Amino acid sequence: MLISDLRDRLRALGANPAHESRVLRHWVQHLPMDAGRQPLQGWLPKALMDALPALMAELDGLIAVRSEHAGSDGQSARLLLGLQDGQTVESVLLPRDGVCVSSQVGCAVGCRFCMTGTEGLIRQVGSAEIVAQVVLARRKNPKLKKVVFMGMGEPSHNLANVLDAIELLGREGGFAHKQLVFSTVGDERAFAVLNTAAVKPALALSLHTTDAAKRADLLPRAPRLTPQQLVDAADAYARASGYPVQYQWTLLDGVNDGPEELDGIVALLQGRYGLLNMIPFNSAPGLPFKRPDWERARAIAAELSRRGVLTKLRDSAGQDVDGGCGQLRAREAVGRP
Numbered sequence: 001m002l003i004s005d006l007r008d009r010l011r012a013l014g015a016n017p018a019h020e021s022r023v024l025r026h027w028v029q030h031l032p033m034d035a036g037r038q039p040l041q042g043w044l045p046k047a048l049m050d051a052l053p054a055l056m057a058e059l060d061g062l063i064a065v066r067s068e069h070a071g072s073d074g075q076s077a078r079l080l081l082g083l084q085d086g087q088t089v090e091s092v093l094l095p096r097d098g099v100c101v102s103s104q105v106g107c108a109v110g111c112r113f114c115m116t117g118t119e120g121l122i123r124q125v126g127s128a129e130i131v132a133q134v135v136l137a138r139r140k141n142p143k144l145k146k147v148v149f150m151g152m153g154e155p156s157h158n159l160a161n162v163l164d165a166i167e168l169l170g171r172e173g174g175f176a177h178k179q180l181v182f183s184t185v186g187d188e189r190a191f192a193v194l195n196t197a198a199v200k201p202a203l204a205l206s207l208h209t210t211d212a213a214k215r216a217d218l219l220p221r222a223p224r225l226t227p228q229q230l231v232d233a234a235d236a237y238a239r240a241s242g243y244p245v246q247y248q249w250t251l252l253d254g255v256n257d258g259p260e261e262l263d264g265i266v267a268l269l270q271g272r273y274g275l276l277n278m279i280p281f282n283s284a285p286g287l288p289f290k291r292p293d294w295e296r297a298r299a300i301a302a303e304l305s306r307r308g309v310l311t312k313l314r315d316s317a318g319q320d321v322d323g324g325c326g327q328l329r330a331r332e333a334v335g336r337p
């Protein structure tokens with residue numbers, strides 16, 4: 001189901017714009033029907049009120065938890081979610097009241113260090129299915145305050161659905177624009193559309209290397225923009241939207257952790273409106289990369305910060321539960337519990 005389908009159904013049941021907004025807010029914020037000064041009962045048209053329990057049950061049924069894997073940090077959990085057609089996606093409940101959601105089943109970009117990328121694109125995740133991941137997370141954590149689009153899929157390849165979800169989460173979901181993070185490998189069309197979006201999310205740009213040829217090898221079907229073009233476009237968006245870019249860098253042992261890359265990062269990112277998140281790769285069966293030593297990663301982050309590029313070293317949440325993106329889905333596919 002798409003958010004636009006849901007709006008059409010509400011209107012067909014007699015909802016005016018205020019009714020529509022209120023019902024959507026109840027769904028996205030996971031509020032009880034009697035929340036607020038005016039309970040929905042008696043305020044909505046009767047046909048709509050009568051249809052609402054079944055409609056809410058239908059929305060609840062868009063996704064179901066197939067398995068849940070708590071991280072050893074005690075704050076994160078990785079969820080394998082079943083969609084109505086039997087496909088699965090992953091969501092991660094993040095420390096500090098966030099959730100990471102998936103925008104596609106599989107992904108066409110084919111990053112060589114990502115399990116999801118090995119599958120190719122299977123299907124788009126609908127806008128209502130994206131929001132349903134957030135509603136589910138809110139049921140598990142009522143204090144939820146951040147949504148990042150960094151799960152399975154490339155959001156700019158499912159742009160209309162992702163932006164519809166962001167608009168609903170921003171207008172009715174109680175999230176400020178900077179609490180919604182659009183993560184992309186970089187795409188000219190996405191930059192253009194984000195600049196005119198009704199709710200302008202924060203931007204995360206997956207850079208991974210400053211060498212254009214190496215990037216084409218690591219991210220084989222990402223748009224052919226050079227790192228310089230990507231950073232210029234991201235920086236312009238950050239300044240226009242008033243919120244810094246998070247540059248993402250999956251640190252791969254012996255691949256993008258050498259001195260020439262550090263010099264490239266300093267040349268490219270010094271003075272930019274953003275920060276660099278360095279995430280040591282999570283080793284995964286079948287992927288030809290190694291996780292770098294944590295102390296070495298720490299030294300790299302410290303050196304970059306010293307040279308003027310604010311760098312945060314992060315571990316991806318739930319990495320001890322086959323936490324790389326797409327690994328739970330792959331594990332289920334081969335019948336591992």
Ligand code: SF4
Binds near residue numbers: 107117151152153185
């Ligand atoms: Fe797609 Fe992201 Fe995986 Fe790359 S890292 S293949 S963009 S899901």
